[in-house]
Amino acid sequence: MILKQRRLGWLLFSFLALGMAIGLLLLAASDTVTFFFSPSELAQQPVKQDRRLRVGGIVAAGSVQRTGQTIHFVITDRVHTVPVLFSGILPDLFREGQGVVAEGVLGEDGVLHAFSVLAKHDETYTPRDVAESLKNKSQGKRAPETATVPSPRETATVPSPSGSAPAGQ
Amino acid sequence: MHCFAKLAYRLRHARALxxxxxxxxxxxxxxxxxxGLFFSPADYQQGEMVRILYIHAPAAWMGLFSYIVMAVASAVSLMGKYPLANLVAKASSPVGAVFTIICxxxxxxxxxxxxxxxxxxxxxxxSMLILFFLYLGHIALVNAFDDYGRGARAGAILAVIGFINIPIIKFSVDWWNTLHQPASITRVALPAMAMEMLLPLLVMGLAFTAYYVTLLLxxxxxxxxAVQVRAxxxxxxxxxxxL
Structure with missing residues (x-):
């Protein structure tokens, strides 16, 4: 029994030591572990020019302008904003009010010249008809905080193919 | 070898399980x-693509769960002579690897x-990819020795060390900015998922758990x-x- 307790002690000790080592390692490298910076983080600690970086936030409402192939929009976290210039294919989920992550190089003018734009999905899962009625209720008011209200193009697809009453009800 | 004989006798009861x-x-x-695939509603943003969730999330849960089982069994086997603990760890890692690659x-x-x-x-x-490599490493290490006991011991040490990855996977979405969305179900507020999607997901979670138990047994x-044949x-x- 003593031997077993001693082994358990060693096991716990070495595991804790290793855990702390890895924890410190990740803490030190959190700048590189993090996938993107928010506009506020970018405002606090300015980055070098021509360093590749990713900026994540919400596409500001009314900011999307298309001129030919290039698209211009503004990423916001409701405190600070970063303007983005991008030419290429946007993901399907891209729209105003949608969370996105743009990767590119920050120009001297403070504009992010992006070479890729990814859509960030949030953790809410809502059936189409529920989203529909929620939207109707909150019409006229400000959009909800998560601000992932579907655009008119999206809401035109009622009723969804299998969006009727589920089996369990 | 006689402990294995006793074990085999005890595991007769496992047949009912x-x-x-x-x-x-x-x-x-x-x-x-x-x-999940036919009666649950489509998501208002993801449309029909949301149905991958019913495979993806349970596979991810079981990928983590298999590792937890493996690490606990390994810790137990490192503390003394428990032949069943070694067997559980050895049996769990390929199953977990498959769940992880599905995820x-x-x-x-x-x-x-x-x-x-x-x-x-x-x-x-x-971190999920690292989990997959940990599984592969464990499978390789356990089978790398001619002596069964030494392989099991080396694998057990790897499994216990690698356990540090499990909380990292779970909380990665909270600690750092990630493209992956944060947890929808295990959070302080109510689950951020409509009931008619959450229920089939939970049924699939239970199904995958039962599948894991089956494969493990x-x-x-x-x-x-195999041990008996070797003996x-x-x-x-x-x-x-x-002679």
Whole structure:
């Protein structure tokens, strides 16, 4: 029994030591572990020019302008904003009010010249008809905080193919 | 070897459990798949693509769960002589590896249409890939030694050390900015998922759990059979030497 307790002690000790080592390692490298910076983080600690970086936030409402192939929009976290210039294919989920992550190089003018734009999905899962009625209720008011209200193009697809009453009800 | 003989005798009772778990797997899997793929509603943003969730999330849970089982069994086996603990650890790692690769592949298939990329090196995805490599390393290490006991011991040390990855996977979405969305179900507020999606997901979670138990039992039984074969070969060889 003593031997077993001693082994358990060693096991716990070495595991804790290793855990702390890895924890410190990740803490030190959190700048590189993090996938993107928010506009506020970018405002606090300015980055070098021509360093590749990713900026994540919400596409500001009314900011999307298309001129030919290039698209211009503004990423916001409701405190600070970063303007983005991008030419290429946007993901399907891209729209105003949608969370996105743009990767590119920050120009001297403070504009992010992006070479890729990814859509960030949030953790809410809502059936189409529920989203529909929620939207109707909150019409006229400000959009909800998560601000992932579907655009008119999206809401035109009622009723969804299998969006009727589920089996369990 | 006589401890294995006792173990094999005790595991006769496992046959009833195996029958239950395999029946439960089939029933829950049929209910969960039909419910999830045909009767649950489409998401207002992801549309029909949301249905990958019913495979992806349970596979991810079981990928983590298999590792926790493996690490606990390994810690127990490092503390003393517990032949069953070694067998559980050895049986659990290939099952967990398959669940993890299912999670990674379905995630990639979902990521392309939703995010716009099959793969990104964010903390959640990378730590899940590390989990897969830990499983592969464990499988290789356990089988790398001629002596069964030494292989089991080396594998147990790797499994315990690698356990540090599990909380990293779980909390990666909270600690760092990731492209992967944060947890929808295990959070302080209510689940951020509509009931008619959450229920089939939970049924699928139970189905995958029952499947894991089934596979674990089958693998432990075959592992015991392999030990018995090895033991009888050894005794045959020693008899041959004496003659």
């Amino acid at each position: 195996l029958l239950w778990s395999s029946t439960l797997t089939v029933v829950l899997l049929v209910i969960g798949l039909v419910w 990674l592949v379905t995630g990639a298939l979902w990521g392309k249409p939703m995010w716009g990329a099959y793969w990104v090196w964010d903390a959640r995805l990378t 089958v693998r432990i039984r075959s592992e015991i059979a 009888s070969r050894c005794s045959l060889r020693s008899i041959g030497k004496r």
